[in-house]
Amino acid sequence: MDSNFSIYTTSLTLESLDITPSNIFPAFIFGTLTYCAILVFNMTVLLTIALNRKLHKPMYVLLFNLPLNDMMGASAFFPQLVASMLSQNRSITYSACFVQALLIHLYGAGTFLTLTAMAYDRYVAICCPLKYNTLMSPNNLLKIIIIMWILNFTLISLLLALNYRKEICRTQIVDIFCNNPSLMKLVCEDTQANNYYGLFVMTFFDGLSLLIVVFTYIQILITVVVKRQSDARSKAIQTCGTHLIVFLCFEFNTFFAFIAHRFETASPSLRRALGASAVIFPPILNPLIYGLKTKEIRENFIFFFHKVFPRNQKNKLSGVKN
Template identity: 40%
Template sequence: MEGGFSNESFQFYLKINHFDIPPVAKYPMFLLGVLIYLFSVFCNLTILVLIVTQRNLHKPMFVILFSLPLNDLMGITVTLPRVLADIVTLEHSVYYPTCVLQGFLLHMYGGGILFILAVMAFDRYVAICKPLRYNSIMTPLTLFLLIASAWSLDLILIGVLFILQVRLPRCKNFIKNIFCDNPSLVHLSCGSDLTVNNVYGLSMTAAMQVISLSVQLFSYIHILVACLHHRQPDTRNKALNTCLAQIAVFLLFECVTTVTILSYRFKDVSPNLQKISGLLIFLILPVCNPVLYGIKNKEIRKTLVAIAKKQKDVST
């Protein structure tokens, strides 16, 4: 059996691609990855704890925002620790059910970003374009339905994708990427008709993009029109600033995803660069999102400053 796997282990264990790292750079890379992971976990947990514990943040916008760091934590936790462990242990193998679970959660993370940003954009549309009706529209029931719809739609679409994938018979045991994803798992099959998988995968990806982009374009175009017609510069600037972080997150996600796709289309791109670009999808947003919202969102920034001053006063 390829790579020294027995027939029994072939059913349960897969070989997985890895970074080509010189021995001298192994531990510095591992340390850098650990620091990135700890920074992301600390920042995202801080945002989550603030939203839960601070009453001034118990508002619809922050209830919706709660899903974003939660999704980011899922994305980076499912990806980075396993890659870092592989750098040190040099095992380059993964248990098949664990591989499927990782792929499922990583695709949930990608879809989650699109749907959560769409819900956040709709919330800002109501807040800025219909301020007098905001509280009557964004009721607790509406919030629950919006958030539940985002996560449920993501779960259903990705669930069907992986149901179609796990039904395929396997005759290979090598994951081409450094993490498990649906395309890598589909490539483990041989002699199977992949038409349904390919058509559904492309259709699902397109549907996610169209839904998210349509809601965001509708919301931000109306917000822009409302701001242009508003006579008070302070109010106009405040309205625009509330949307900048969300737009930046969406553009960052789309740019990183596009760069990753393009890196696999050009033969001259080094394998390590391709692997890094793929990994960045699950690293950049979990690291940048809490910083963006901590800096751009005035209420979160004020809350952090107030807590820091209070702790300083207590310690002195």
């Protein structure tokens, strides 16, 4: 029989990173630089949207939530990871583990909700252009954002709260970071209610988001084909193609990562790789994809860069003349 451990006095042990001593410092540098790059990329998108009035439109106001969300997820994952690399200590307190799991799940659910809201915005813009200013008015936009975050905090907080126990039977986390499935495996008592609620939350965020995105994009495709307008078609491809790729990549990554936790036969290495990739790659790729592929953001960023560093540009020009 497993012994009981108090969560207030017991440290948990995260899964080993399996890094050889000679590679610890390079891995630490790489992880630190990756985290810094995520912060710089996402802050650039945030500042570009915030400081340019031309981008104060519903589509970009919704997009503003994505880098905020990505930085939250990255900040929950990377500092603890690189600190444990340097100290070669994979222990973590239960409270810190709980907070990390909460923030990472808020990040995952927030990504689904933000991308779903952006799909709805594109649907209204392309399929109901005459109603766009009414449906996506500042008041309605504010309501959408508030509902998004309230849903996120409520459902995810309850998900993690169901696993919070005074006593646990195990201290080994089966992932390289803390998440709800790993915390659930520490619990001594019956976790059937946790399983059912976890499936509901996964279905709500993954399933409902997928249904809404698929429906809106089918409607967009039908509208573009019916109108037979080249400008409408190019607008749909430009504004929706990138968003759809980002959404589907995140959807399938998180789906298989959660499914892998439900099957004991799933490869632990594959499960860890899928879980980590869902936290590492989107915060890096999202600002690059939206910054490079979205014409208005790209142009306003270049304008903002020249406005902030005018002297450097003049010095370069004078140097060339000399």
